[in-house]
Each structure stands twice: as structure tokens, then as C-alpha cells.
Amino acid sequence: MSSWLPEEIIVDMEPALLNYCKDFIAKAFNEEKTDKAIADYIRSKLVEKEEGKWNVIIGRNFGSQVVHSSRRYGYFHVGEMDILIWEA
Numbered sequence: 001m002s003s004w005l006p007e008e009i010i011v012d013m014e015p016a017l018l019n020y021c022k023d024f025i026a027k028a029f030n031e032e033k034t035d036k037a038i039a040d041y042i043r044s045k046l047v048e049k050e051e052g053k054w055n056v057i058i059g060r061n062f063g064s065q066v067v068h069s070s071r072r073y074g075y076f077h078v079g080e081m082d083i084l085i086w087e088a
Helices: 017-031 036-049
Strands: 007-013 054-059 072-078 079-088
Touching: 007 017, 017 036, 017 072, 017 079, 036 072, 036 079
Parallel strands: none
Antiparallel strands: 007 072, 054 079, 072 079
16 A cells, blocks of 8 residues: 655645645545545545535646635645645
8 A cells, every 4th residue: 555645835724734634635545546536535524524615626737726715725746646625
């Protein structure tokens, strides 16, 4: 089993939420097989933990322009994939 450790690129999160996100991002990459399944897993864990209207984008090449709630944004790199998480 590979160990997928998320690298923080741009983060605006409380430390406790950041650590929680990094844990379940790694679990998602270890347990799920498709990009959609990984995104669904991450989003479901965020809604379970923090509630709110969370969004997740995962992919190798994408652009974005989002408005997010304060302290509710994270952009990570895992392997060859990027993950963008934010609460609207």
C-alpha cells in the first residue's frame, strides 16, 4: 500500500481542520480508485466533520477562481494530482 501524503500549496484553514483534511485526503487516495470517488470521499468527510457547503475539485490540470468562507480553503498536491477544497 502506498502512502499518499498531501503537500500544502495554499491553505487558509485552522490548524485542527488542516490536520483533519490531510488525514482523510491520504485515506481517500489509499482507499478509493477513481478521481470522482476520491473527491466524493473528501467532500463527505468535510460535511460530516464541519457541515456547510463544501466543494472539491481533483485533477492533473485545472484552473479555478473561487470565493470561499474565511479559514475554509485548501489547495493540496498528492502524487500527480491536485486537490482544491473550499466552503462556499
